[in-house]
Amino acid sequence: xxxxxxxxxxxxxxxxxxxxxxxxxxxxxxxxxxxxxxxxxxxxxxxxxxxxxxxxxxxxxxxxxxxxxxxxxxxxxxxxxxxxxxxxxxxxxxxxxxxxxxxxxxxxxxxxxxxxxxxxxxxxxxxxxxxxxxxxxxxxxxxxxxxxxxxxxxxxxxxxxxxxxxxxxxxxxxxxxxxxxxxxxxxxxxxxxxxxxxxxxxxxxxxxxxxxxxxxxxxxxxxxxxxxxxxxxxxxxxxxxxxxxxxxxxxxxxxxx
Numbered sequence: 337x338x339x340x341x342x343x344x345x346x347x348x349x350x351x352x353x354x355x356x357x358x359x360x361x362x363x364x365x366x367x368x369x370x371x372x373x374x375x376x377x378x379x380x381x382x383x384x385x386x387x388x389x390x391x392x393x394x395x396x397x398x399x400x401x402x403x404x405x406x407x408x409x410x411x412x413x414x415x416x417x418x419x420x421x422x423x424x425x426x427x428x429x430x431x432x433x434x435x436x437x438x439x440x441x442x443x444x445x446x447x448x449x450x451x452x453x454x455x456x457x458x459x460x461x462x463x464x465x466x467x468x469x470x471x472x473x474x475x476x477x478x479x480x481x482x483x484x485x486x487x488x489x490x491x492x493x494x495x496x497x498x499x500x501x502x503x504x505x506x507x508x509x510x511x512x513x514x515x516x517x518x519x520x521x522x523x524x525x526x527x528x529x530x531x532x533x534x535x536x537x538x539x540x541x542x543x544x545x546x547x548x549x550x551x552x553x554x555x556x557x558x559x560x561x562x563x564x565x566x567x568x569x570x571x572x573x574x575x576x577x578x579x580x581x582x583x584x585x586x587x588x589x590x591x592x593x
Contacts (some may be wrong), residue, residue, distance in 0.1 A: 341539060341540070341543040343540055343543075343572065343575060343576060344540050344543035344544040344547060344572065345543070345547065346571075346575075347544070347568040347569070347571040347572045347575065348547055348564070348568045350568070350571045351564055351567040351568035351570075351571055352564070354443060354446065354447075354567050354571075355560070355563060355564055355567050357446070359442070359446055360439070360442055360443060360446065360567070363435075363438055363439045363442050364439065364563045366435065368559075368560070368562075368563065372559075429472060429475075429514065430469055430472040430473075432562065433468035433469065433471065433472045433518075434464050434465045434468040436515075436518055436562065436563070436566045437464060437468050437518050437521060437522060438464070439518075439563060439566050439567065440518035440519050440522055440566050440567075440569070440570045441522045443566070443567050443570040443571075444519060444522065444570050444573070444574060447570065447571065447574045448574060467521075468521075471517065471521055471527065474527045475513060475514065475517065475527075478513070478527075478531070479510055479513075482506060483506075486499065486502055486503060486506055489502065490503075505542065507545065507549060508541075508542045508544075508545025508546045508548075508549060509541060509542065509545055510545070511544070511545040511548045511549065511565070512534060512541040512542070512544050512545040512548075512569075513530075513531070513534065513541075515544075515548070515565040515566055515568075515569040516530070516534060516541070516544070516569045516572065516573065516577075517530050518566055518569065518570070519569060519570050519573035519574075519577070520533070520573070520577075533577055533580050536580065537576065537577070540572065540576065544568070544569065544572060547568075548561060548565050551564070551565075
């Protein structure tokens with residue numbers, strides 16, 4: 337238990353050279369470029385839509401409150417930006433899931449020498465896309481009720497004193513579930529089994545999530561957090577989670593070239 341935070345740190349240190357290795361480079365660059373292009377297009381359309389929506393809402397404002405235009409514009413702008421950010425985060429995770437699942441698969445193959453999928457066909461790719469979307473929707477169904485509960489707690493007097501800590505722990509846990517799930521899914525373990533396995537090792541999961549949160553705050557580095565977190569999560573899976581399910585992933589310490 338005491339060593340679990342160091343295992344999470346070690347997973348990221350192990351993931352860095354793997355991320356830029358020749359055998360994984362294509363599986364890292366392809367989803368990154370696709371996500372950058374997609375996010376640029378979505379942000380352009382969303383900015384135009386939200387600007388129009390804000391102007392429309394401002395037209396309902398009574399004339400006698402006209403002197404507060406700047407305040408309402410700022411308020412609507414902040415709310416719209418937050419909604420756009422969280423909506424796109426969910427959307428990008430859903431759209432990137434097939435790419436990230438394949439990256440986790442190829443990382444595990446490199447770590448263990450075990451070939452998870454030998455042949456790739458159009459039907460196989462389509463099945464991966466469909467299954468990945470369904471799995472992401474399961475995560476969304478898991479996150480939303482807890483998110484709403486935290487929002488409620490944040491507005492309850494006295495109890496809301498601890499809400500910042502709860503938000504911090506919840507965010508770290510969400511990130512762990514998001515990225516560790518790819519390896520569990522690749523190994524045919526259900527979402528329920530994945531959650532049960534993570535609950536047995538909460539310290540390593542929170543440690544992993546906190547590292548991802550810190551990396552997300554660093555400019556430029558945050559652009560590569562998604563693939564880095566997937567590779568690091570796969571290292572953690574091979575290192576400590578495989579034994580829970582009767583699998584042998586200890587060869588993660590001997591990376592194949």
